[in-house]
Amino acid sequence: MAQAYVQVTTTTDSRPEAAELARSAVAERLAACAQLVGPIASTYWWEGEIESAEEWMVVFKTTSTRFDELASLITEGHSYDSPEIIATPVVAGSMDYLAWVAEQTETDEDEDD
16 A cells, blocks of 8 residues: 655744654654744634634645654643644655655654564
8 A cells, every 4th residue: 555645734832832743753753854834823712712813834745654653742842732643645746856755754563673
């Protein structure tokens, strides 16, 4: 079966937190790349009220097999009670880039297969 790829997004309330999530995910090979975008203006419902806040978005490039571990890392390192963690499938892309993503997110267990 062909490798499946996803982009995973989350938002945080500070650039340092976003940068730490990005660095941790890449260091643990849960993502090949993580990009910080921001600040962005977010408007949302929270506890019965409409809120507005400045946030930072992190976009992780990874494989679908690494999603669960990446989601756990984001949850554990996040300051929000219910952090956004959304995986969007990559339906097409540069074969060279996608091969790089797969290579960078391989684990020792993957190499044994």
